[in-house]
Amino acid sequence: MIRLEHVYKSYENGTQALNDLSITLEDGEFAFLVGPSGSGKSTIIKLITGEISCTEGEVIVNGYDMSRISRRRMPRHRRLLGVIFQDFRLIENKSVYENVALAMRIAGASGKEIKERVPYVLSLVGLEDMMHAMPRQLSGGEQQRVAIARALVNNPKVIIADEPTGNIDPELSADIMTLLTKINELGATVLVVTHEKDLVNQFAKRVIRIANGRLVSDGNGWYIA
Amino acid sequence: MSMNRIGYYLKEGICGVFDHGLMSFATVCMIVSTLLLMGGFSLLAVNINKIIADLESQNQVAAYVDENLSDEEAEALGGKLLEVGNVASVTFITREQAMESFLSQYEDNSLFEDIDASVFRNRFIVNLEDLGLMETTARNLADVPGIVKVSAHLEISRGFITVRGIVNAVSWAIVGLLLVVSMFIMSNTIKLTTFARRNEIAIIKMMGASNGFIRWPFTVEGMFMGLMGSCVAFMLLWALYTLLARKVAASALGFLKIIPFGGISLYVLGAFVGVGLAVGVFGSRVAIRSYLRV
Ligand SMILES: Nc1ncnc2c1ncn2[C@@H]1O[C@H](COP(=O)(O)OP(=O)(O)O)[C@@H](O)[C@H]1O
Numbered sequence: 132m133i134r135l136e137h138v139y140k141s142y143e144n145g146t147q148a149l150n151d152l153s154i155t156l157e158d159g160e161f162a163f164l165v166g167p168s169g170s171g172k173s174t175i176i177k178l179i180t181g182e183i184s185c186t187e188g189e190v191i192v193n194g195y196d197m198s199r200i201s202r203r204r205m206p207r208h209r210r211l212l213g214v215i216f217q218d219f220r221l222i223e224n225k226s227v228y229e230n231v232a233l234a235m236r237i238a239g240a241s242g243k244e245i246k247e248r249v250p251y252v253l254s255l256v257g258l259e260d261m262m263h264a265m266p267r268q269l270s271g272g273e274q275q276r277v278a279i280a281r282a283l284v285n286n287p288k289v290i291i292a293d294e295p296t297g298n299i300d301p302e303l304s305a306d307i308m309t310l311l312t313k314i315n316e317l318g319a320t321v322l323v324v325t326h327e328k329d330l331v332n333q334f335a336k337r338v339i340r341i342a343n344g345r346l347v348s349d350g351n352g353w354y355i356a
Numbered sequence: 357m358s359m360n361r362i363g364y365y366l367k368e369g370i371c372g373v374f375d376h377g378l379m380s381f382a383t384v385c386m387i388v389s390t391l392l393l394m395g396g397f398s399l400l401a402v403n404i405n406k407i408i409a410d411l412e413s414q415n416q417v418a419a420y421v422d423e424n425l426s427d428e429e430a431e432a433l434g435g436k437l438l439e440v441g442n443v444a445s446v447t448f449i450t451r452e453q454a455m456e457s458f459l460s461q462y463e464d465n466s467l468f469e470d471i472d473a474s475v476f477r478n479r480f481i482v483n484l485e486d487l488g489l490m491e492t493t494a495r496n497l498a499d500v501p502g503i504v505k506v507s508a509h510l511e512i513s514r515g516f517i518t519v520r521g522i523v524n525a526v527s528w529a530i531v532g533l534l535l536v537v538s539m540f541i542m543s544n545t546i547k548l549t550t551f552a553r554r555n556e557i558a559i560i561k562m563m564g565a566s567n568g569f570i571r572w573p574f575t576v577e578g579m580f581m582g583l584m585g586s587c588v589a590f591m592l593l594w595a596l597y598t599l600l601a602r603k604v605a606a607s608a609l610g611f612l613k614i615i616p617f618g619g620i621s622l623y624v625l626g627a628f629v630g631v632g633l634a635v636g637v638f639g640s641r642v643a644i645r646s647y648l649r650v
């Protein structure tokens with residue numbers, strides 16, 4: 132479960148990114164998080180991953196209070212999350228295969244498990260032929276798919292995607308979204324940040340809308356804006 | 357730790373060394389020079405200690421006999437001398453033997469052609485049991501009736517003991533200082549290579565890696581550089597030491613017995629490898645500490 136309770140976040144330069152925001156996402160839920168650029172979507176994700184902490188309020192993820200979690204617990208917390216970052220965050224000097232395998236190594240998988248699973252997950256995002264390419268040889272969309280494969284490879288309980296289809300052409304975007312809904316049907320909690328109205332409307336799921344760091348609307352249905 | 361993990365750490369660490377070839381080369385050179393200095397000073401100290409021990413073992417006192425006593429009377433004093441405490445053995449030297457040994461020191465002894473044995477005194481060479489008691493023993497020997505003078509090389513033995521004290525103190529200070537300096541430099545090298553990789557470290561942390569998982573490749577990198585440095589330093593020290601020992605043996609100091617490298621090479625290698633690894637491990641730990649706080 133992910134719960135934000137009256138969360139405020141101001142950055143060191145004084146920017147007030149979140150303003151009394153409360154959101155709850157139950158285990159196994161699927162939700163889109165939408166809002167204009169600069170509204171605080173990535174800030175929410177960084178609070179959930181523990182990359183930053185909130186100024187006021189409470190952020191609780193899988194039972195961990197993110198403002199009190201110990202240094203020792205943090206790695207365990209992060210291993211339960213599969214995060215697709217808006218800026219991909221691939222490791223430049225490792226191949227596609229190694230980038231995805233690294234997530235499994237961190238989780239303590241054996242060499243055999245890695246050899247079996249990495250090609251399979253790469254085939255799910257249509258990159259089975261690019262396993263040995265380096266990130267800089269890939270297009271933006273391909274890099275994004277590597278980031279998606281990396282987030283999925285450990286079968287995480289929670290998947291958080293920051294604009295996962297921002298650089299991908301529409302057909303493939305729908306495929307990736309379908310993949311995420313399938314993973315949600317298998318039991319994972321999924322939170323998808325996106326701009327794409329059409330895509331959101333195609334799936335008719337819960338839509339959380341924010342603007343200026345505040346909640347605008349939260350409910351099932353269409354995203355018209 | 358699984359074999360898979362160990363393999364990953366080794367591969368990452370060793371790739372790290374070669375990916376940052378120039379920095380690694382500089383670090384290894386630094387370790388080599390540190391170890392050479394450390395090793396050089398240690399071996400100097402060891403040799404000085406050995407030389408002092410040698411000198412001590414052959415430390416002797418000369419006891420001169422009253423000229424008025426006959427050769428027979430003089431030789432008979434030997435028994436009395438043996439009764440003095442701390443005396444290990446005595447050897448009687450006649451005037452004639454003393455003169456011969458004096459003349460043999462000069463190649464051109466025409467100068468002393470007319471010299472007469474009577475200007476030399478009969479004497480005993482006294483070997484001591486404990487060098488530390490030399491002063492007291494010398495006084496006791498002088499008190500034996502018939503002995504007029506005792507010459508002990510007090511200054512020489514005191515001098516060497518002082519030198520030993522200084523060399524030991526200086527070499528410990530230098531070893532300590534160099535150890536700190538080399539760790540500092542190693543740490544900075546790895547810091548520079550990790551600075552380039554701080555993004556990568558942050559990403560890996562974000563993926564839930566423990567500090568250990570991140571640290572191990574850098575530790576391996578440091579250990580590998582330390583190991584390379586210690587091996588190179590060992591071989592260089594070996595060559596230099598052997599060369600110097602040969603030079604000393606051929607020089608005026610040839611009477612000094614230098615310890616052969618073969619006899620101490622295992623200790624040197626052990627110490628070098630130990631220090632190299634320690635510098636590598638601690639240097640890398642210090643270097644990446646700040647990047648782990650993500
Ligand atoms: N590290 C930061 N330091 C200062 N301001 C930031 C930082 N990150 C984001 N912001 C600001 O916080 C606000 C919300 O940013 P963000 O969460 O990235 O928005 P979104 O992802 O919805 O586009 C923006 O005004 C942005 O400029």
Ligand SMILES: [Mg+2]
Binds near residue numbers: 172173174217293
């Ligand atoms: Mg964003």
